[in-house]
Amino acid sequence: xxxxxxxxxxxxxxxxxxxxxxxxxxxxxxxxxxxxxxxxxxxxxxxxxxxxxxxxxxxxxxxxxxxxxxxxxxxxxxxxxxxxxxxxxxxxxxxxxxxxxxxxxxxxxxxxxxxxxxxxxxxxxxxxxxxxxxxxxxxxxxxxxxxxxxxxxxxxxxxxxxxxxxxxxxxxxxxxxxxxxxxxxxxxxxxxxxxxxxxxxxxxxxxxxxxxxxxxxxxxxxxxxxxxxxxxxxxxxxxxxxxxxxxxxxxxxxxxxxxxxxxxxxxxxxxxxxxxxxxxxxxxxxxxxxxxxxxxxxxxxxxxxxxxxxxxxxxxxxxxxxxxxxxxxxxxxxxxxxxxxxx
Amino acid sequence: xxxxxxxxxxxxxxxxxxxxxxxxxxxxxxxxxxxxxxxxxxxxxxxxxxxxxxxxxxxxxxxxxxxxxxxxxxxxxxxxxxxxxxxxxxxxxxxxxxxxxxxxxxxxxxxxxxxxxxxxxxxxxxxxxxxxxxxxxxxxxxxxxxxxxxxxxxxxxxxxxxxxxxxxxxxxxxxxxxxxxxxxxxxxxxxxxxxxxxxxxxxxxxxxxxxxxxxxxxxxxxxxxxxxxxxxxxxxxxxxxxxxxxxxxxxxxxxxxxxxxxxxxxxxxxxxxxxxxxxxxxxxxxxxxxxxxxxxxxxxxxxxxxxxxxxxxxxxxxxxxxxxxxxxxxxxxxxxxxxxxxx
DNA sequence: CGATCAATTGTGAACGTACACACACCTTGG
DNA sequence: CCAAGGTGTGTGTACGTTCACAATTGATCG
Numbered sequence: 001x002x003x004x005x006x007x008x009x010x011x012x013x014x015x016x017x018x019x020x021x022x023x024x025x026x027x028x029x030x031x032x033x034x035x036x037x038x039x040x041x042x043x044x045x046x047x048x049x050x051x052x053x054x055x056x057x058x059x060x061x062x063x064x065x066x067x068x069x070x071x072x073x074x075x076x077x078x079x080x081x082x083x084x085x086x087x088x089x090x091x092x093x094x095x096x097x098x099x100x101x102x103x104x105x106x107x108x109x110x111x112x113x114x115x116x117x118x119x120x121x122x123x124x125x126x127x128x129x130x131x132x133x134x135x136x137x138x139x140x141x142x143x144x145x146x147x148x149x150x151x152x153x154x155x156x157x158x159x160x161x162x163x164x165x166x167x168x169x170x171x172x173x174x175x176x177x178x179x180x181x182x183x184x185x186x187x188x189x190x191x192x193x194x195x196x197x198x199x200x201x202x203x204x205x206x207x208x209x210x211x212x213x214x215x216x217x218x219x220x221x222x223x224x225x226x227x228x229x230x231x232x233x234x235x236x237x238x239x240x241x242x243x244x245x246x247x248x249x250x251x252x253x254x255x256x257x258x259x260x261x262x263x264x265x266x267x268x269x270x271x272x273x274x275x276x277x278x279x280x281x282x283x284x285x286x287x288x289x290x291x292x293x294x295x296x297x298x299x300x301x302x303x304x305x306x307x308x309x310x311x312x313x314x315x316x317x318x319x320x321x322x323x324x325x326x327x328x329x330x331x332x333x334x335x336x337x338x339x340x341x342x343x
Numbered sequence: 344x345x346x347x348x349x350x351x352x353x354x355x356x357x358x359x360x361x362x363x364x365x366x367x368x369x370x371x372x373x374x375x376x377x378x379x380x381x382x383x384x385x386x387x388x389x390x391x392x393x394x395x396x397x398x399x400x401x402x403x404x405x406x407x408x409x410x411x412x413x414x415x416x417x418x419x420x421x422x423x424x425x426x427x428x429x430x431x432x433x434x435x436x437x438x439x440x441x442x443x444x445x446x447x448x449x450x451x452x453x454x455x456x457x458x459x460x461x462x463x464x465x466x467x468x469x470x471x472x473x474x475x476x477x478x479x480x481x482x483x484x485x486x487x488x489x490x491x492x493x494x495x496x497x498x499x500x501x502x503x504x505x506x507x508x509x510x511x512x513x514x515x516x517x518x519x520x521x522x523x524x525x526x527x528x529x530x531x532x533x534x535x536x537x538x539x540x541x542x543x544x545x546x547x548x549x550x551x552x553x554x555x556x557x558x559x560x561x562x563x564x565x566x567x568x569x570x571x572x573x574x575x576x577x578x579x580x581x582x583x584x585x586x587x588x589x590x591x592x593x594x595x596x597x598x599x600x601x602x603x604x605x606x607x608x609x610x611x612x613x614x615x616x617x618x619x620x621x622x623x624x625x626x627x628x629x630x631x632x633x634x635x636x637x638x639x640x641x642x643x644x645x646x647x648x649x650x651x652x653x654x655x656x657x658x659x660x661x662x663x664x665x666x667x668x669x670x671x672x673x674x675x676x677x678x679x680x681x682x683x684x685x686x
Numbered sequence: 687c688g689a690t691c692a693a694t695t696g697t698g699a700a701c702g703t704a705c706a707c708a709c710a711c712c713t714t715g716g
Numbered sequence: 717c718c719a720a721g722g723t724g725t726g727t728g729t730a731c732g733t734t735c736a737c738a739a740t741t742g743a744t745c746g
Contacts, residue, residue, distance in 0.1 A: 027705090110437070370697075
């Protein structure tokens, strides 16, 4: 209860102080601050000098009150959060978005909608206009929060293609299908023909697309698609292990596996090792994501790298464009094949 | 350039609208909103009903403009960020802080001060009063940003004991020393007497404290401290591997190792395995952190768990108290020994 | 019964900024 | 030489809220 904060916080200078210091009016200072049109060079310089001398920083609350903008955006996570926070790619995304926004002097508000209560609170916060737009991370099908925000006309950019196609929301995503194509083509080029696949969850666009790419390339190459070579997974390591076992049982002559995530691929390696199959001699294994799991595995995983740094930058670019009133479309970015020891 | 945002965002209701709807004055509505003292039950109910009917949400900008508070706090990371974003504990911390703040309806602004430019921008942002306080993550010795914020009288709570002792900043930390003591006691109880240690970086409080705990327990137990059993590390996996090799060379009769981080412990396991030592039969290994690396290792690591969920909750509690004008002190939280296969 | 006091409510600033408007000046062209 | 238009600047107002203050009522007390 005692007075702390030694020194205390002094009252910061206002636009009035700057105006007085520079010998001009508030209006002129404001014009120098924003845009800067219709101001003489002399006045501009005087104002800038005064700003430097006084250490003036614009009061964003006052500005927001009148402009209606908040000059901040939310980074919203609606999924069960554990999964994302364990995912290194998610961290790259969060970091990338924060930095890209910082370059525009826009702070990022982290919003975690785990419980229904949080969901309500956050929805209210956003629709009340306390952020100008939202970067959405959610693999969930037809996210109700996203729907509501979209309905309220809140600028919104998702990471990855949202599956609820009813509402058209802009999104930025890696080209899952093309990545899968690259990997399977790579396996074919190694002479493999009995190529299995452990899919991702098929209620997510990523899972669907990666499987589609796999099938496309095989069809193009004239390789018949054997449904015994297709087993489902859910991106977890355990499901990779189970998937590989099922694969070995259903199609013992499998000579390569395209696994829809690195984490699952780790499980596949474990199962293959236990079954006495050598990697890559007997069975080549290709992953997806280029996560730390890829280099932690032995042998190190050949995988598909998604351009997460570019994804975050694009999400911010698209969101700001949308806030600026432009119509925005989806952005699909190319992936990259990273060859390592497992193929 | 065309009109997008189908529907557009309608102008939200203000406190005036609520007042008119409830048949009272602005002042009464405001009183119901904050505190609620000196308002009749009838008025309170009428206002609440009006709020529900109109969907009113307070305009935080207008409120902040007059109160001087922003009702938001910054989560500041000044270190080279890669290290933290790879650290699962950091993610738990970030998540925990966000949720604890959300319970108070306070948004968290993520601030990454990587470059000098970002550092300047963020410092200006904070000292200008755009956040009420800062949660600081930084293992750096004598962080210049922290110093500056402290000098400006900004409420500040650090995670882990800051090493720049010149300025007194509040912090919340796990009891590193006691955790180390627990682990070494555990190793002694297993009958080990030639207990080695791979330390953390000794320019961080954590590294120093964990080493101190190790020495304390040995002295108490009457075991002489052999400097050949003490090798330095920097928390990285590679340094753990190198440390174990050095340990084996300097003191081949080592029968246990206390490793100051799980990541390093992984390296230690690798080196021991290569040297043909069995774990835990020949050499028992104890880690620190209870990170995912602990269960990923084989055998699974006995380790010290830090209460990250409580740490984040305490950081928020202390920061809010400090913002409220209270004097706050350091908070040290107990650790927990987690026994697994490596000892 | 008058006075003091607590409870409750309304009203008028003020917070710091952006924006519309009015005004003054200077140039240009007919 | 005057009208028209561009350029540069100052002033008043509004944004939505909180807070201090005044005003009103009813109750309590000496």
